[in-house]
Amino acid sequence: MLQRFFFIVLMLLTALSSCKKESKADAAFYYWKQTLTLNKAQHQLLQEVAQGKLYLRFFDIKWNSFAGKAHPEAIISFKEPVLTEKIIPVIFITNQTFEKLSPAGVDSLAMQSNQLLQHLAKAQKINYQQVQFDCDWTLGTKEKYFRFLKTFKVLSHKQLEATIRLHQIKYQVRTGIPPVDKGVLMFYNMGKLSPDPKDPNSIYNPEDAATYISYIPKYGLPLDIALPLFSWSLHIRDGQIIQVYGKIGKKELSKTENFQPTAHKNVYKAVRSFFTGGIYVKTDDLFKLEETDKALLEQAATQLAEHLNKEEQKTIIYYEIGNLNLSTFKTRDFKEISAHF
Structure with a gap:
């Protein structure tokens, strides 16, 4: 009788495991710094988590008011050989560029952007098949931005991707x-930056996300997913945000000679006036720390995955590896988070 019971349990477990759908998602990282230089630990993480797949920001396009034209900025420089063959170039374009650009200038910008990208890639022997564009377009600029994408597609003969808010x-x-x-x-970046200590994390919080995610299955494009790895501190003085600092984190805010915790979680008050990294901090200034850790990403992935089709092949892109605190995330963490998709 006991043997029969264990046999039934074993059969049920086998059936359940066979019904479980395996994730078809793969992983990748963004790299957003101007100089490409990965240390040994970053190279190892890139290979173990993403098999070398890297979305590399090649340059920004911004409007130069003095010259009266669009201009490339922060062009990537390579301080080391490219050790991966899985490079997807990313180009960031400000919305102001399309606000200022004439319709006749759109095609010219697409041509110049394609030429610059080809030149940079050829110099490093990067053979790319996709290009990603990052632009937070508006109702007033969508026609010019969309025309730019169409022209770039014709000129480049590459697969194109666009970031979607x-x-x-x-x-x-x-x-x-x-x-x-x-x-x-x-x-990410789904809530408003708020000086109110009681307001939630603006990088990700489930309440703000819930007002959007039910619309995802109806969107007219297949979607990859970008998830945040960054944290920042909001510098607050007299009830106003005066700056956002990515380089001031919990380690800096935990220095008791400079800050003391408040009654609000992750909000710290300056106990004296001082300079840190060229930043002036005044007595009673508040720093509201908005963090991204594994628990937050697990919550985001769980909430989002419910609205995605797991049968569709997708890439989970983590933003970003260049400034990642490697003591915060391990290889296993990314694999567990990606498995939700």
Whole structure:
């Protein structure tokens, strides 16, 4: 009788495991610093988590008011050989560029951008098949931005991707769907930066996310997912945010000679006036720390995965590896988070 019981349990476990759908998602990292230089630990993480797949920001395009034209900035420099063959170039374009650009200048910008990208990639012997564009377009700029994408596609003969914000998911009829092969949903920066210590984390919080995610299955493009790895501190003085600092984290805020914790979680008050890293901190200034850790990413992944089709192949892109605190995340963490998709 006992043997029969164990046999039934074994059969049930086997059936359940066979019904469980394996994740088809793979992983990748962004690299957003101007100089490409990865240390040994970063190289190891890139290989173990993403098999070397790296979304590399090549340059920004901004409007130069003095010259009256669009201009490339922060062009990537390579201080080491490219050790991975899985490079996807990323180009960031400010919305102001398309606000200022004439319709006739759109095609010219697409041509110049393609030429610069080809030149940079050829110099490093990077053979890319995709290009990703990051631009937070608006109703007033969508026609010019979409024309830019169409022209770039014709010139480059590459697969194109575009970053998509949550509001562009929810209001896709108004904001339009970019003419690209795939979108990349930026699942972060969903709340407003707030000086109120009681307000939630603006990088990710489930309440703000819940107002958008039900619209995701209806979006008109297949979507990859971008998740945050960054944290920052909001510098607050007299009830106003005066700056946001990525380099001031818990380690700096835990120095008792400079700060003391307040009654609010992750909010610290300066106990004296001083300088740190060229930043002036005044007595009674507040620093509101908004962090990203594994627990937050697990919560985000769990909430988001419920609205995605696991049968669709997708990439989970983590932003970003260049400034990642390697003591905070391990290889196993990323594999467990990606497994939700």
